[in-house]
Amino acid sequence: MRASLLQIDVNEGESVESRRVRVASLVREQAGADLVVLPELWTTGAFAYEEFGSEAEPLEGPTYEAMAKAASDAGVWLHAGSIPERTSSDSGSAAGDGPLYNTSLVFSPSGDLAAAYRKIHRFGFDKGEAVLMGAGEELVTVRLPETVLGVATCYDLRFPELFRGLVDAGAETLVIPAGWPERRRAHWTLLAQARAVENQAFVLACGTAGTHAGVPQAGHSIVVDPWGEVLAQAGAGEQVLTVEFDPGKVAVTRDQFPALKDRVLGLAAPRR
Numbered sequence: 402m403r404a405s406l407l408q409i410d411v412n413e414g415e416s417v418e419s420r421r422v423r424v425a426s427l428v429r430e431q432a433g434a435d436l437v438v439l440p441e442l443w444t445t446g447a448f449a450y451e452e453f454g455s456e457a458e459p460l461e462g463p464t465y466e467a468m469a470k471a472a473s474d475a476g477v478w479l480h481a482g483s484i485p486e487r488t489s490s491d492s493g494s495a496a497g498d499g500p501l502y503n504t505s506l507v508f509s510p511s512g513d514l515a516a517a518y519r520k521i522h523r524f525g526f527d528k529g530e531a532v533l534m535g536a537g538e539e540l541v542t543v544r545l546p547e548t549v550l551g552v553a554t555c556y557d558l559r560f561p562e563l564f565r566g567l568v569d570a571g572a573e574t575l576v577i578p579a580g581w582p583e584r585r586r587a588h589w590t591l592l593a594q595a596r597a598v599e600n601q602a603f604v605l606a607c608g609t610a611g612t613h614a615g616v617p618q619a620g621h622s623i624v625v626d627p628w629g630e631v632l633a634q635a636g637a638g639e640q641v642l643t644v645e646f647d648p649g650k651v652a653v654t655r656d657q658f659p660a661l662k663d664r665v666l667g668l669a670a671p672r673r
């Protein structure tokens with residue numbers, strides 16, 4: 402299986418619309434890949450909090466349209482990263498009066514929406530995304546012909562229980578778009594490898610390059626195999642990271658080193 406991770410440079414010198422056009426064209430250039438992955442919130446930047454409201458779009462907005470077409474033009478599965486999604490509080494109310502979500506979109510090679518995932522763990526503690534956006538509540542997997550994707554977004558990477566939930570739902574390839582900051586790059590690489598080893602799954606983690614809202618981005622998108630080996634890692638700048646991998650390695654690893662079968666669930670709390 403061939404996957405291309407598009408580590409996009411997100412900076413304020415380029416408008417959202419020109420970046421959308423440029424990214425669509427980069428996706429088209431990946432024809433021949435099985436799966437293409439984009440980063441988190443690449444239209445605005447994950448730290449451009451002031452733009453979340455002004456650039457938020459309904460699920461089927463301009464980014465959805467552009468990415469659905471790019472996926473079908475290229476004939477690839479496309480994890481189109483995430484958008485700031487604008488919602489309505491109920492079907493009868495004015496459009497856009499509901500919470501915003503950090504929503505990932507996955508398209509099939511015919512350009513149909515295969516899945517949407519609302520980021521569960523919002524970043525920022527008591528500010529930023531954590532207060533500006535609503536929290537997703539549902540795990541999402543996507544069945545491709547070669548593998549089952551389990552999707553998560555950026556800060557989710559720090560929460561192993563989410564990934565165990567995805568594995569229990571059948572995930573074999575964990576896809577994580579991000580806008581991870583340079584300051585915590587060591588955590589990014591370490592956590593990507595940890596999630597791969599503990600879940601005996603491939604990890605495809607795609608970050609952004611450049612600096613937006615004063616936050617230099619880590620880049621260093623990474624692909625890790627179920628044994629924890631780094632198959633490929635990008636540098637700091639904009640880059641297309643292409644990797645060939647054998648999805649069958651998940652079953653082989655889980656069979657030959659069956660640690661997942663030794664899980665003990667529902668442990669009792671310590672007695673005081």
Ligand SMILES: O=C(O)CCC(=O)C(=O)O
Nearest residue numbers: 447524555556580581585
């Ligand atoms: O957990 C981190 O260090 C980065 C998380 C983040 O930047 C995000 O979720 O947008």
